[in-house]
Amino acid sequence: MTEQPRRRTTTTTKPKTKKKKKKWMSGKGWFYGIFFTIVIGIVCGIIGYLLIVLNGERLLQEHGSKLEFGEASIIYDVNGNEISRLYDVLDHREVAEFSEIPEFMRNAIVATEDQRFREHSGLDFWAIGRALVKDVIARSAVEGGSTITQQLAKNVFLSADKTFFRKATEASIAVALEQELTKDEILTMYLNRIYFGKGIHGVKAAAEYYFGVELEDMKLWQAATLAAMPKAPNRFNPLINPDESMNRRAVVLRLMYEQNYITETEMKEAQAVVYEVPPNQNDMKTGKYHAYADFVLNEAMKVTGLSEEELRVGGLHIYTSLDPQAQDAVDKEFADASNFEESKDDQIVQGSMIIIDHRNGQIKAIAGGRDYSSRGWNRVDKKRQPGSAIKPIVAYGPALESGKYFPWSTLKNDQKCFSNYCPQDRWGAVAVSMTQAIKDSRNLAAVWMLNEVGVKQGAAFAEKLGLTLEPDDRNLAMALGGLTRGASPLQMATAYSVMANGGKSVDPHTITKISGRKNWEYKEPPSQQLMSPDTAWYLTEMMQSVVEKGGTGARAAIDRPVAGKTGTTQAGIPGYRGNGIKDAWFVGYTPEWTAAVWMGYDKTDVNHLLTKGGGQSAALFAKVMRPALKGVAKDSFKRPSNVKEDKPPITIKNFKAQFSEVEGRVFLSWDPLDEKEITYEVYRKESGASDYIRFVDTLNPQIEDMSVFPGMTYDYYVVAYDAASNQRSTPSNVISVVIPEIDIGIPEVPGETDTPTPPVTPPGDGNEGGENGGDGEGTDPGTPETPGDTGVPGGEGESGLIDPPPPSAGNSTDGVSVGGF
Structure with missing residues (x-):
């Protein structure tokens, strides 16, 4: 068999294909493309324009050139009765x-x-x-x-x-x-x-x-x-x-x-x-309840997104929470000139008021001002300086919320400067409980308290309650209402509503439902616990004392439980040295409703200042709220079950101080207390000294003062400190001891030195730093301090042990002074 020759296989390489060059459109092609595009665009434009013209002429014939105004929208009160038509074609x-x-x-x-x-x-x-x-x-x-x-x-x-x-x-x-x-x-x-x-x-x-x-x-x-x-x-x-x-x-x-x-x-x-x-x-001007209707109109614009004109002529039915009984009570008192100070000229003393049901946030009544006209200057949402009415919001509220302070805690009331901020009041350096401080509206105690809790914490607490603070507001002057822009009656009433509502958030609103061409219904936002129920109760408990006899807001008392706070602000006019008042407030609440009252001039100058403080605003609160709440079921403030109670104060009894010429020393004694861990703090002031020193701490109810000199007078008092409860007693009575002008022979006592016992330095003096601040609140005559206040000082390293200054000299424990409202 003949072998076939093997076929040679050869690998052939494919020749590379040359890329064809893109042919660019010729100038002629570009011309025709652009030309026909323009032509098509022009034709479409002409067709579109003709359609617009034809459609416009059709619509114009249908509607005519009259341009109709539309149908009036109507506002209804809480009972479904019409209170205002937002627009009438003839008006x-x-x-x-x-x-x-x-x-x-x-x-x-x-x-x-x-x-x-x-x-x-x-x-x-x-x-x-x-x-x-x-x-x-x-x-x-x-x-x-x-x-x-x-x-x-x-x-x-x-x-x-x-x-x-x-x-x-x-x-x-x-x-x-x-x-x-x-x-x-x-x-x-x-x-x-x-x-x-x-x-x-x-x-x-x-x-x-x-x-x-x-x-x-x-x-x-x-x-x-x-x-x-x-x-x-x-x-x-x-x-x-x-x-x-x-x-x-x-x-x-x-x-x-x-x-x-x-x-x-x-x-x-x-x-x-x-x-x-x-x-x-x-x-x-037509109709009534103009300030309330204007507030409703502004609220409706927010919730519907419609313009004012669209709302007025939209044929809408707007249902609100307006209580005609409450609103009539407001209108009646604001129309009574005797409720306001008399002006020197045509610029009248103005005012505003808002009432909120803090249980559901419904706004019951509004006064935008005296002689208010439709769409006028509604003062209920205009900011003014709140004065001492802000103290529970920025100072005492945050302190209570911290858990370190209570209504019976003792606050320092020293006349001192915090950095370069030097607040003043007329009470003098008398230690005071937080309750008494808020009752008297003491300025120094409020500033001290804010300094202790911190400006940052105070501002955060206030903003949580609905106040808006500027960067320049964050200083110690905030404790007295020294704000850049201030707060509106609406904001103040909202903040106090939270206190009245057990610390839960409140959403103030007027509109409950809108029907017609636009439908909307109010839905309450989820409730937030903005402060603890305990803090809300303590604030309510303390501010009830403001409305009691001797409190700055006593004229606000009605036939229901009331808690509240007055507020006044100084004129703040350069070169003015008088006692004129720029703003006068009372913000308060019953268990059912909260209200804020403001009085003052729209434009303040040396000729347009108030002479009366928050007491007049408190009186207007009572005149309005008494008839406004008629028929509303009475309730009571609810005390939380686990809230702490103030322990009855320990007191020093039978305090005696006597100089012995034979011994050449002063003997001091008092009745011992049964409580354990009691330390007795003895305070002494010698003649010519401006203040007391903490002379000695002792566990024994009797001591000797061997460091006395002839011809000098020494004042003594004693405070008992209970370490178990971290509580101090009120100061004992003050006893003055006169040392006669004779040579005193001081006998040698075995085991003792010639050096008197040195004062014991209290641990933890605490932070004395402050921040810069502006002018605070003005002051008005206050009421005598009530004996029996006790205090819980801050812990070591925070506020330190508080050295309570003495009461008035003599055998009285009352310190009579005056303070701001």
Whole structure:
């Protein structure tokens, strides 16, 4: 068999394929592509524009050029009875002819709202493009780019949402309006329709309401004030926020100057005018309960997201917690001038009040001020300096919450400086229990207490209860209400509501339900324990003493249990040295309701100060709450089951001090106490000395003072310290011993030295540091301190053993002084 030749296998390498070069479109191709794209875009634009025009004309024919105002929303009280209609088409509206509107009024609106109004045809594509860019950057609809014509068109509809379809419909009507009306007619219709707050529609009614003048008689600054309002009728309202209004007016005038409508001189003159409320401002006021209705309106805007105008004309039914009995009681007393100090001129003493049911957070009544007008300056949410009413919030509350202090704890009341902050009151250096300190409203004790617990802890406790503090507020002056901006009656009432509610959070609100085109129902947020029930009880227990006889708030007492605190603030006017008061408060609660009362002038100066303190506010509290609570089931403050009780105070009895000429020494003795671990602290002050020294600590109920000198007088008193309970007795009576001008022979005593027993230094003097602070609260005459107060000092290394200064000299344990309210 012939062998076949083996086939040679060869490996062939595939030749590499060359990449084909991309062919770029020729210039001709680019031209045709761009050309047809532009053509298609133009055709689509024309078709879209025609659709907008046709749709706009259809809508305009359906709705007519009348531009309807809508249906009034209604507010109801807690019983379901109507208390206010937010808008009535016949009220607060007057139609002006074009010839009545001053030229600078028209120019002010155009300069502020739509600078290209005379140039566009209903849609300002430059403004729309700018708005689209901002919306893309913010990833939400933040700017509308609407023209005056579009804003007029929007008023046909009540929706304020910035959806594409709503904006497209608005654009359709705007273009149709431009086809049907002249620019002057559109501007006139807009100025007659525009909303100026407080239920006012139209520039003519606004001129009369805000300035008391006819439209044609308005001045430039008044026109600029009105032109500033459409964007935010409440924020830039001269009655509600005069400072914001003046600032916004300056912006409008600047725009008018930059667009050559006015000269620089005219601009500056109009910017400098200060707004004053016209005498006829209340002539257009209708209905009642205006402050409460305004509060409801603001709350409704927050919970629904609707504007004020949309709420007013939205046909909504708004149900609230207003108690007509309580509100009538508030209105009656605020209308009684005898409840307030008499002013020297037309600027009356103002006031505000809010009542909250702390059991569910429902606001029962509101007084926004005396002679309050609709959408006016609602003082219930305006901040003022709280004075001593803040002491339970920033000083005593945090101390009790720490568990180291109790109502019977002894507080130092020394006249001393903390760094460079030197508070004062008229009580002098008399040690005092926390209960007595709050009853008398002692300033030094409150500052000492805040220094002990720490400014940081005090501020945190206050913010937890709803107060808002500025960075500059965080110092020891906070203990006396020395805040940058202060606190509002609403905030103070909310904080005290937590105390009244056993330490649980309270959510103040007026609206319970909204029905109609928009439905909403109140749902209480989860309850939080903001302070322990024990702390809340101790605060309530201590503040009940404020309302008792001798307390600073005794005039607040009614036929129910009441706890509360007064507060007054100094004038704080540079160069003023008088005793005038800027703010007077009483914040208190019964087991059912909490209320805050504030009194003072809106604008304080040397001629507008109060002479009476928180006592007058306490009296108004009682006058209102007594009839307001009529028929409300009486309750009592609930004491927690495990709360600690104050141990009956130990007392020093039969204290004697006698000088022996034979022995040349003073013998001191007193009755021994049965308690174990009792240390007797003996205090001595020699004639000419400013204060007592802690002379000696001893376990024996009798000692000898061998360090006396002829011709000197020595005062002694004794305090018993119980180490087991960490409690001190009240000081014993003070005994004065006069050493005669004779030579004293001091005999040798075996086993003793010639050196008298040195004073024993108490352990743990504690931190004496403080922080810088401003002015605190003013002071008013107080009441005598009640004997029998005991104290629990801080532990070693914290506050140290407290050296209680003595009572008044003689055989009395009462220290009579005066302190701030």
